[in-house]
Amino acid sequence: MEKMLRKKECVAMLLAGGQGSRLYALTNNIAKPAVAFGAKYRIIDFPLSNCINSGIDTVGVLTQYEPLELNEYIGNGQPWDLDRAFGGVHILSPYQAKKKQSWFEGTANAIYQNMSFMKKYNPDYILILSGDHIYKMNYAEMLRAHKATGADCTIAAIEVPMKEASRFGILNTNPDGSIYEFEEKPKQPKSNLASMGIYIFTAEKLFKYLEADDQNPASSKDFGKDVLPAMLNAGEKMFSYRFKGYWKDVGTIASLWESNMDLLGKDPAFDVGDPDWKIHSRNPLAPPEYVGLNAEIDDSVIALGCEIGGAVKHSVLSSNVVIEEGATVRDSVLMAGTVVKKGAVVEHAIVDENVVIEEGARVGEPKENSAGIAVLGRNITVAAGASVAAGKIIDKDYKGE
Amino acid sequence: MAHSTVGVIFSNIHDENIPELSRHRTMASVPFGGRYRLIDFALSNMVNSGITTVGIVTKNNYQSLIDHLGSGKEWDLARKDGGIILLPPYSDETDRPYTTRLEALMSITGFLNHRNEDFVVISDCDGIAHLDIGDIVRYHEEKGAEITMVYHEETEPSESSYFITLEPSASGRIKSLNINPTNLKSGTKYNLYVNVMVMRREFLIRTIQQAVQRGFSSFGRDILTKNVDTLKIYGYGFKGYYAGVNSIQDYYRHSMELLQKPVRDELFGNRDIYTKVRDSAPTKYTDGAAVRDSLISDGCVVEGTVENCILFRGVKIGKGSHIKNSIIMQDSVIGENVRLDCVITDKDVVIGDRRNLAGCAELPYFIAKGRKL
Numbered sequence: 001m002e003k004m005l006r007k008k009e010c011v012a013m014l015l016a017g018g019q020g021s022r023l024y025a026l027t028n029n030i031a032k033p034a035v036a037f038g039a040k041y042r043i044i045d046f047p048l049s050n051c052i053n054s055g056i057d058t059v060g061v062l063t064q065y066e067p068l069e070l071n072e073y074i075g076n077g078q079p080w081d082l083d084r085a086f087g088g089v090h091i092l093s094p095y096q097a098k099k100k101q102s103w104f105e106g107t108a109n110a111i112y113q114n115m116s117f118m119k120k121y122n123p124d125y126i127l128i129l130s131g132d133h134i135y136k137m138n139y140a141e142m143l144r145a146h147k148a149t150g151a152d153c154t155i156a157a158i159e160v161p162m163k164e165a166s167r168f169g170i171l172n173t174n175p176d177g178s179i180y181e182f183e184e185k186p187k188q189p190k191s192n193l194a195s196m197g198i199y200i201f202t203a204e205k206l207f208k209y210l211e212a213d214d215q216n217p218a219s220s221k222d223f224g225k226d227v228l229p230a231m232l233n234a235g236e237k238m239f240s241y242r243f244k245g246y247w248k249d250v251g252t253i254a255s256l257w258e259s260n261m262d263l264l265g266k267d268p269a270f271d272v273g274d275p276d277w278k279i280h281s282r283n284p285l286a287p288p289e290y291v292g293l294n295a296e297i298d299d300s301v302i303a304l305g306c307e308i309g310g311a312v313k314h315s316v317l318s319s320n321v322v323i324e325e326g327a328t329v330r331d332s333v334l335m336a337g338t339v340v341k342k343g344a345v346v347e348h349a350i351v352d353e354n355v356v357i358e359e360g361a362r363v364g365e366p367k368e369n370s371a372g373i374a375v376l377g378r379n380i381t382v383a384a385g386a387s388v389a390a391g392k393i394i395d396k397d398y399k400g401e
Numbered sequence: 402m403a404h405s406t407v408g409v410i411f412s413n414i415h416d417e418n419i420p421e422l423s424r425h426r427t428m429a430s431v432p433f434g435g436r437y438r439l440i441d442f443a444l445s446n447m448v449n450s451g452i453t454t455v456g457i458v459t460k461n462n463y464q465s466l467i468d469h470l471g472s473g474k475e476w477d478l479a480r481k482d483g484g485i486i487l488l489p490p491y492s493d494e495t496d497r498p499y500t501t502r503l504e505a506l507m508s509i510t511g512f513l514n515h516r517n518e519d520f521v522v523i524s525d526c527d528g529i530a531h532l533d534i535g536d537i538v539r540y541h542e543e544k545g546a547e548i549t550m551v552y553h554e555e556t557e558p559s560e561s562s563y564f565i566t567l568e569p570s571a572s573g574r575i576k577s578l579n580i581n582p583t584n585l586k587s588g589t590k591y592n593l594y595v596n597v598m599v600m601r602r603e604f605l606i607r608t609i610q611q612a613v614q615r616g617f618s619s620f621g622r623d624i625l626t627k628n629v630d631t632l633k634i635y636g637y638g639f640k641g642y643y644a645g646v647n648s649i650q651d652y653y654r655h656s657m658e659l660l661q662k663p664v665r666d667e668l669f670g671n672r673d674i675y676t677k678v679r680d681s682a683p684t685k686y687t688d689g690a691a692v693r694d695s696l697i698s699d700g701c702v703v704e705g706t707v708e709n710c711i712l713f714r715g716v717k718i719g720k721g722s723h724i725k726n727s728i729i730m731q732d733s734v735i736g737e738n739v740r741l742d743c744v745i746t747d748k749d750v751v752i753g754d755r756r757n758l759a760g761c762a763e764l765p766y767f768i769a770k771g772r773k774l
Contacts, residue, residue, distance in 0.1 A: 301686075
């Protein structure tokens with residue numbers, strides 16, 4: 001008997017090379033998908049968990065910008081159950097080839113350069129994902145829809161407020177969900193159905209159009225700008241897949257802050273505690289958090305290893321954060337290992353890992369009259385008594401103005 | 402030096418001391434400290450000392466232990482050579498499963514023979530301490546000891562049904578060794594053997610073989626006490642924090658000691674305690690929550706008042722409830738307007754709205770696994 005062809009029905013390719021320049025100090029040394037989120041997660045935990053929860057166990061992660069920490073975080077993929085003998089998670093970095101060498105030039109080019117990785121699994125379908133969004137989605141349902149419509153390409157889409165539509169790739173669709181027009185960031189959007197940057201392609205079609213795109217010198221090698229319009233113009237069957245649920249692009253300071261705040265409350269806008277859709281992550285090795293005698297905690301999410309001596313209100317604290325007695329943290333996101341000393345106040349701020357806020361210092365202003373979120377980059381110290389104004393972005397030790 | 406040491410952990414010995422908690426599990430898998438099992442401390446001591454092979458001797462009720470340990474990867478003990486090796490009891494027509502520590506050691510001579518490490522460290526799971534195994538092995542070598550027994554100075558008589566006290570000379574050599582002495586008084590110092598010992602592997606194998614030939618059955622009586630004058634038995638005095646868990650009272654008292662910063666710093670401060678992870682969400686405190694002086698693990702949702710408590714993973718505390726001086730284990734759900742004082746709930750306990758339960762520190766009110774009140 002012939003040996004059975006080893007294959008994976010669907011291979012996911014996760015674009016994780018983005019610089020995330022609008023996150024400023026938070027992405028000075030790490031790729032955006034590695035940015036901490038929600039007290040114990042990183043952004044990339046969401047697409048990776050969605051994959052494994054959807055039964056997709058083969059994922060290529062395409063890295064380019066500052067990949068070190070992201071590579072280390074993903075490791076062998078064990079925390080997501082993606083350490084597999086055949087399949088699993090693989091980091092795909094740009095490489096030097098015999099004929100040419102190049103960085104990934106655009107999203108389509110990044111996938112094109114990893115054609116041999118995908119082909120190794122003889123896939124019927126390719127799922128394209130990005131590492132920029134916080135959401136829970138069952139890709140298996142999207143794949144079922146893709147098969148049911150017989151589409152060559154299915155694009156996940158969500159309704160956004162009309163006034164924001166011009167920031168997105170907009171899908172103009174027929175009543176049956178088929179797409180007749182694709183507009184990348186249109187000035188006058190005709191609909192508010194935005195592409196989520198999640199595509200399922202029938203593998204053969206994708207490979208064909210990626211080859212053609214590579215040969216096209218006029219192309220910017222981008223899915224939204226080049227490959228999708230080319231397929232549509234050629235008359236390929238393209239369908240939208242409506243997603244209703246929480247989906248947030250955390251590409252800006254404001255949206256990252258909002259999305260963290262969406263975890264708070266008894267019935268949060270976004271629930272990471274759903275036992276039927278666990279968000280897997282590399283867990284910190286830390287004891288339970290200790291809440292002190294004079295601590296006050298209200299409406300907050302707090303990770304392992306924290307020591308809370310002061311007041312924490314409406315905030316999200318990652319592992320091993322220390323809030324000393326007499327310190328106050330309000331409306332803020334504090335990442336792992338940060339220390340807020342006695343009498344210091346942090347309000348309406350995002351503070352990256354291992355920051356020390358010395359005694360009596362002040363970071364940000366009360367949210368009600370704040371001119372913007374204050375941001376502190378990792379591994380810095382804010383001197384005793386110093387004051388970081390609302391909306392300031394600081395990435396070096398700070399002693400005041 | 403520690404890389405040349407193999408670990409052996411007895412998971413069941415002392416089960417009878419805490420029947421409440423070990424009825425359905427081994428001593429090793431008794432939950433402790435919000436997110437750990439007792440074995441995590443013994444295992445982490447070994448792993449942090451560079452040990453990469455640990456044999457775990459089991460006897461009864463070891464399903465929860467197997468579930469906890471998995472492949473050993475959380476302790477970095479999923480290894481090609483060695484790692485965690487479970488040693489369940491062996492029996493056939495002529496051999497019954499072991500009943501004593503010595504018989505258990507006899508049953509694992511195959512494992513010991515196949516290893517190539519120079520030293521063996523043998524540990525039970527009834528103690529919580531930050532032990533540097535490498536340092537104990539170094540001491541063993543320096544002294545030219547045949548057996549090194551780790552002890553801790555205590556002032557309260559042990560509540561264990563089986564314990565050994567040691568009297569070391571100035572050089573550390575053990576002059577006398579007593580099993581279950583009855584003359585201990587509260588407030589008088591004595592040296593309690595903490596059930597951790599080091600030997601050369603060859604010495605242990607030889608000792609077991611001789612014991613088999615002579616028909617011995619008790620390691621403490623037939624090997625240690627009878628030979629205290631001829632064997633070079635040394636005591637390694639451990640000066641740090643040690644918590645022996647020998648009764649439900651001990652369990653309660655030592656759990657509450659974790660609320661003291663020096664104890665937490667010593668146990669968790671400069672090293673990692675490894676345990677099974679379960680991808681719980683971070684703990685959520687709602688608007689009405691009030692928490693003081695408590696140790697709280699991940700995956701909890703706290704809506705009420707929690708004071709002087711230890712909450713394990715996935716515990717829910719309902720609105721208007723006031724929980725104090727209590728230990729609430731994994732996935733227990735406390736309803737609304739409940740009052741608890743000095744209560745220990747085992748895993749998966751459900752306490753309905755408006756219940757009012759209280760014990761006292763000397764006799765905490767214990768609620769068994771899975772009970773619904």
